[in-house]
Amino acid sequence: MKAAQFSRFGGPEVLETVNLPDPHPGPGQVRIVVHAAGISATDPKLRQGVLNFGAGLPQTTGRDVAGVVDEVGDGVTDVVPGDRVFGVSDDGAGAAELALLTFRAIIPPSLGFVDAAGLPTALETATRSLDQLNVGAETTLLVNGATGGIGSTTVQLALARGARVIGVAGAGNQNYLRSLGAEPVSYGETMAEQVRALAPDGVDVALDVAGSGVLPQLIDLAGGSQNVVTIADFDGPDKYGVRFSNGFTDGHAFHSLADVGKLIEAGRFWLPVDRTFPLAEIAEAHRASEHGHVRGRLVLVVA
Incomplete structure (x- = not known):
């Protein structure tokens, strides 16, 4: 072959x-x-x-x-x-x-x-990360890097659980993020300020998909390192005490492959x-x- x-x-x-x-x-x-x-x-x-x-x-x-x-x-x-x-x-x-x-x-x-x-990988990674953050109904989730494969998947799966999602994305992807059902904010120095404008008391939990050096801001917005998971910042656990989610060591969530079918056929995931x-x-x-x-x-x- x-x-x-x-x-x-x-x-x-x-x-x-x-x-x-x-x-x-x-x-x-x-x-x-x-x-x-x-x-x-x-x-x-x-x-x-x-x-x-x-x-x-x-x-x-x-x-x-x-x-x-x-x-x-x-x-x-x-x-x-x-x-x-x-x-x-x-x-x-x-x-x-x-x-x-x-x-x-x-x-x-x-x-x-x-x-x-x-x-497959996007579904497994997003589901595992949401489970580790205990995302459910009434949770306010901040996703840094919300429009790539894993980010887009995370947004939709979190919304299907009843969560509110604020997503960080580039200027050209703001409308796309809205189409998924998230509230967009932009990368940059004012990211945290933009999030505070939408959620004055901060967010419940945050997921770092982009690894763009914003873990301190995410920790502040989510009320502590225990409320933040990263899948992209390899130095995050040692520097900031956040959890690095790794399917090779944390256990996997491949049940998501079969679970997503109902959402897809209902028009709630793409x-x-x-x-x-x-x-x-x-x-x-x-x-x-x-x-x-x-x-x-x-x-x-x-x-």
């Missing part, structure tokens, strides 16, 4: 498309013919060597995938060959023609492969795909991801 991989750490130029042996599912796994693969925020960090979960070189890449089941392993009863599913590649090898999945769900009827491929790229242009997709200012997700079209 064709797959993307890198043999050294570095910029997007280290990515290449190679031929690898076809994988086969073990117990509990399914194999899918990949139709689309999302670019998650973790993918470039792994390629750069900023994050390393013990894998050697060369490394494959890509976690979010959507496609059609063509083989199932022992003990699999939830899907059969021919089912359309989306999920997370077990070995971080989703940018390929074939992928193995343990965590998966049936694609909601109204979604195509490209839209579904943008969802995650736009900003741009698509063929698999051969994965380096360009990574460049776009690193450039930032993405509204929604970037997705590779594989088949």
